[in-house]
Amino acid sequence: MAEQTKHLLQVRNLRLSDHPDVREIMDSVYGKMGGAWSENQFETLIQKFLQGQICVEDRGRVVAVALTLIVDLRRLGEEHTYMEVVSDVRLGVVQWQMRLFNSIGDFLQQTEYFVDAVAGYNSDILLFPELFNAPLMSRFDPENPAEAMRSLAEDSKELRDELAQMTVRYNINIVTGSFPEYDGDSLYNASCLCRRDGACDAQYKLHVTPDEQQYWGMKGGAGLRVFDTDVGKVGILICYDVEFPELSRYLAKEGMQTLLVPFWTDTRNGNLRVRRCAQARAIENECCVAISGSVGNLPGIENMDIQYSQAAVFTP
Numbered sequence: 001m002a003e004q005t006k007h008l009l010q011v012r013n014l015r016l017s018d019h020p021d022v023r024e025i026m027d028s029v030y031g032k033m034g035g036a037w038s039e040n041q042f043e044t045l046i047q048k049f050l051q052g053q054i055c056v057e058d059r060g061r062v063v064a065v066a067l068t069l070i071v072d073l074r075r076l077g078e079e080h081t082y083m084e085v086v087s088d089v090r091l092g093v094v095q096w097q098m099r100l101f102n103s104i105g106d107f108l109q110q111t112e113y114f115v116d117a118v119a120g121y122n123s124d125i126l127l128f129p130e131l132f133n134a135p136l137m138s139r140f141d142p143e144n145p146a147e148a149m150r151s152l153a154e155d156s157k158e159l160r161d162e163l164a165q166m167t168v169r170y171n172i173n174i175v176t177g178s179f180p181e182y183d184g185d186s187l188y189n190a191s192c193l194c195r196r197d198g199a200c201d202a203q204y205k206l207h208v209t210p211d212e213q214q215y216w217g218m219k220g221g222a223g224l225r226v227f228d229t230d231v232g233k234v235g236i237l238i239c240y241d242v243e244f245p246e247l248s249r250y251l252a253k254e255g256m257q258t259l260l261v262p263f264w265t266d267t268r269n270g271n272l273r274v275r276r277c278a279q280a281r282a283i284e285n286e287c288c289v290a291i292s293g294s295v296g297n298l299p300g301i302e303n304m305d306i307q308y309s310q311a312a313v314f315t316p
Contacts, residue, residue, distance in 0.1 A: 007058050014053040014065065016043055021062035022055070037067075045069075089231045089258055091290050092118030092126040095311040096177075098296040098304075101135050104155060108162055115163075119170035124231040128177030129292040129311075130239050130264040131189070133159060134304045145302040149216040153180035153187060164194045171196055173229055177262040177292065178205065178238050186219045191236045191262055193227050201227055205238035206247065215303045224250060232257040239263035242291075243277045245284060252285035259289040266306040275312065282314040289314045 014022070019042050026036035037045075045053050045067060052068030094114050101107040111128075118126045136155060140148035156179050167174050174194045181190035181202070189205035189212065204221025205212075212218040224247060226233050235251035235258075242248065242261045251259065261278055265271045274291060282289040293309025 010057045012055060012057060013050055014046060014055050014062075016046060018055060018062045019043075022065050025062070025065060089125065089288070090121070090123045091258075091288070091313055092121065092123035092172075093290050093292045093311040093313060094118075094126065094128050094132075095292065095309065096129045096132045096294040098132075098135055098294045098298050098307045100138050100298065104136065104158065107133060107136055108159075111163070112166060115166045115170050115172065115174065119172045123172060125173045125175065125229070125234070125258070125260070125290075127175045127260050127290050127292040128262060129294045129309070130178045130191075130262040131180075131304070132177040132262075132294055133179050134264075134301065135298055137301050137304065138298070142300050142302060145215045146217050148302075149180050149218075150187060153182050155179075156181045156190070160192050160194070160200060163192070164198045164200050167194045167196050168198045173231070175234075175236060175260050175262065180216070180218070187217055188221055189218055189238055190221075191238050193229070193234070193236065195229060201225070203227075203236040203238070205241060207240045207244060209240055211303055226251055226254040226256050234258045234260055236260050236262075239265075239274060242274060242281060242289075245281070248281040248285055248287075252287060256285070257287055259285070259287055261289060261291040263291055263293050263309065264304075265293060265308055267308055271309050275310070278312075279314050282316050286316045288316075 019039050022042065023036040049068060049070055054066045055062045056064040115126060137148045137152050140151045159179060160176065163174050163176050173196055176192040176194060178189050178191040181188050189208060190202045192200050192202050194200045203225060206220050208218045208220045226235050233255045235256040237247055237259060248259055259281060263274045265274060271293065278289045278291050290313045292311050294307040295309055296307050298304050
């Protein structure tokens with residue numbers, strides 16, 4: 001009997017096969033905090049930082065564990081909570097109904113409705129679709145699409161500033177879909193990341209479509225960035241750009257964890273093209289990919305009259 005009750009303790013690194021024992025311990029200790037981490041989360045810890053995952057084994061059974069995370073203190077700051085470190089990103093993805101607005105004020109009122117609603121669910125990031133401010137083109141000459149788009153670009157700074165203020169008021173990061181923006185004399189399709197503190201960065205669409213070039217005279221951008229946020233590193237690829245695998249691969253190598261894709265399509269096959277490419281990017285890069293498009297119609301607005309899409313979030 002003495003031999004059978006003798007402890008045989010060993011300190012070692014965790015193995016994936018230890019998850020059942022660890023789950024039992026965590027469910028007991030953290031039952032009021034969500035219980036045990038999933039097997040996928042457990043496996044990720046082991047893959048990313050094996051040296052920090054330590055256990056005490058007694059006669060082949062794990063009886064104590066120390067699970068360790070490496071975090072970037074520059075992102076979290078000195079003051080942070082446990083849930084801010086370990087919780088997953090919560091995304092709000094807007095499926096925007098295109099309809100005519102009488103003024104920028106009316107447009108911003110509808111925009112703020114979504115910001116308010118999504119922030120109410122404690123989301124970290126809100127994604128709008130590509131060119132979601134296109135209804136405001138109705139104020140300009142419908143017979144000249146290029147000039148109408150250039151006139152629309154003159155509103156972009158005001159829209160960006162208003163959305164940046166909303167991020168502060170509602171404590172949420174906003175990816176502004178995209179809107180036309182001037183850089184010098186050139187017109188680009190730009191998506192802005194507005195952070196919770198009101199700071200903004202922009203990502204230009206790299207591959208403009210033939211229609212964007214022909215109808216509006218847009219040019220493709222030249223740079224690709226990964227953006228730091230308080231919920232990890234994100235990348236932005238506007239519509240057509242998600243169909244080029246090398247772009248998201250580059251972003252993943254630079255540390256991207258979430259890929260955000262504002263898009264605009266007018267037909268079902270166009271929507272499926274973006275959707276399936278986004279799914280492929282999620283699998284290839286083992287990241288989450290969110291897509292946001294628009295639905296409805298805009299009578300009288302050349303090249304933007306029909307909208308077809310379905311918003312979605314994809315995981316590996």
